[in-house]
Amino acid sequence: MTKIILNGSEREFNEAPDMPLLWAIRDLAGLNGTKYGCGVGLCGACTVHVNGKAERACQLRLDEVEGAEITTIEGLDPDGNHxxxxxxxxxxxxxxxxxxxxxxxxxxxxxxxxxxxxxxxxxxxxxxxxxxxxxxxxxxxxxxxxxxxx
Incomplete structure (x- = not known):
């Protein structure tokens, strides 16, 4: 089980620890603002913040972000007014x-x-x-x- 803080709320994922963070965000958490682009970390469509730093979600595994604070586009501002x-x-x-x-x-x-x-x-x-x-x-x-x- 992997625990992260996703947009300010604790989330637990029981999936394989090598699952890409991108799929956990999109498929499991249902937050589809983070996009799949190239799948190899070159285009930036999947950029999220991990402990405040911009990271490519397609290149991070769940086990690599255990305990981290993850912010997606949905977490910037509840009304989209960042x-x-x-x-x-x-x-x-x-x-x-x-x-x-x-x-x-x-x-x-x-x-x-x-x-x-x-x-x-x-x-x-x-x-x-x-x-x-x-x-x-x-x-x-x-x-x-x-x-x-x-």
Whole structure:
């Protein structure tokens, strides 16, 4: 049995300890905001926070996150009004939207670590999250807006 804190609530999973965290989140906990993208940790669609750090849920096994605090997109704000989510809406960032939960989770982790990043720091932090629609400039603009209010 694996115990984690998922979006502030203790959860127990009786599945195999090598089950990917992504499947526990989506299939067992029923939180489908975290997306399956590439399955090898390269695209960032499955980004969640593990003890406050952005991590790829497809690459973590349940036994690796025993006792950890896991935050998914659903756990940022109960009404979807985290400052990064608000900036995403204000600037109409998504096109297809598939990668956006991973993008938002990566951006939140960046701003938690560096509340006022430069554009170069934003680009560096977001560089491993793929947007197939090419919304990169809007993503940078939204992270900047969330960090500065401008």
């Amino acid at each position: 400052r990064v989510q608000a900036a995403w809406r204000d600037l109409n960032v998504p096109q297809c939207g598939f990668c956006q939960t991973g993008q938002i989770m990566q951006a939140v982790a960046l701003l938690d670590e560096n509340p006022k990043p430069s554009d170069d720091e934003i680009l560096a932090a977001m560089s491993n999250n793929v947007c197939r629609c090419g919304c990169y400039q809007r993503i940078v603009d939204a992270v900047r807006l969330a960090s500065t209010g401008i």
